[in-house]
Amino acid sequence: MCCFSGPVKEVADTSIFARASSGGRQFLVYSMRVDADEAMAMILPIPVPVSAADDAVRFINLEEYPEFFEEMRSGYPVPPLTRAQGFAARAALVLAVVEVGSFVASFVPSIADFSRLDERFRLPAEVWDDLPMYRDFGFAVFQFKEGNQKVHPMAFEFPRADPRQLFFPTVHIHDGIVHPAADFDHALFCQRSGGEEVTAWEETAEPAESFMKNVGQAQGIVDPAERCYRKTLRGVFRNKDVVVSA
Template identity: 55%
Template structure:
């Protein structure tokens, strides 16, 4: 799950894929099953360098590959032995209205990128988090955020994908903090499958991750993936289920 601007009845089956690319940037692909009766936005805080421009994030449409994560799951067949399952800022002073953040059509979504928390005021009020929410999350004061506007639905969301610059290009970032109805809790219930790829020479510690037996090109349709994955590399999986500390996953 992630951060939502309003009430959602149910969120489940969250899948996230991350991969480092050139120039210190990272690819992120996100999908979930959601049930909501109102227009809401999914908000993903991102550890971008301070002062990043509004075009720093490149949104990528995977509308033509809705089965991205279904195919990725095929690279990790259930092991025979069930005993080896994976372990579980203050309100700014009044100023003249700033121009709205640019909205990009990405597949079935409208997406925006705000370089800093202060840019939240430039979103439609329906798609903001309350100021007091950010006050509970001081670690995010220098983060940017990607916003995906979702229509009322009770269905599986096709994968959302984008590429962003990282303040620390040696870290792989998974946005997993839960914020629902503007509330932040110390613990949350997770239902996540995290996937990643590791580039040659990249120093990622993956002791609790399962490695695919074959390269991604043998179970993924790389030609439909808009460049978000490398068909010549293996994939890695870590399942995060149940109640745990409410925090992001960083490798």
């Protein structure tokens, strides 16, 4: 789910990378271009175990590796298509805020815990009524300043409720309303580590270390010895998240 706490004029050029990590956890890296008139937050749902602790998510600073996705795309011989415009609570302790490069981030363990977050960066309560599938999810929240910006990749590692699945948050909520279909401008990337089914995805000809020249700066998120897979979503699609199962 690419969901914003306030109105945005444009969201485009979204790239997401996912890979299973140790102990049933998952890495997720997210990048996009966004244009907004006021400061707001992006909210990403993540399928964590029920009652996950406040520190269950580990945020990773990739500020020194802004070319993460550019290098990953270079592993594919066919250039990308032309871009298209896309569009009972715990104790009320304030949630921890983590500085992650040029923005700050928080992990919200449950919908009820949004009451512990700055009111400016919450969604209207009625929005969650239209999203029952997120009842048991946690949420990674990234806060941005106003203006037109291409943010450096946002990365974190989280425990998965189902270690057999790679999760890509792709549901769109850009205007406070959950629409049945949405404009996508997404490139999804992953690496296999547990037999994930990616036969319909584009595979690189070589392992990541052959085309990601600065892969060491990925801090273990990318396995240099494994190939990458890509799925491109551009145009109008059903407004739902993408899950890759083993």
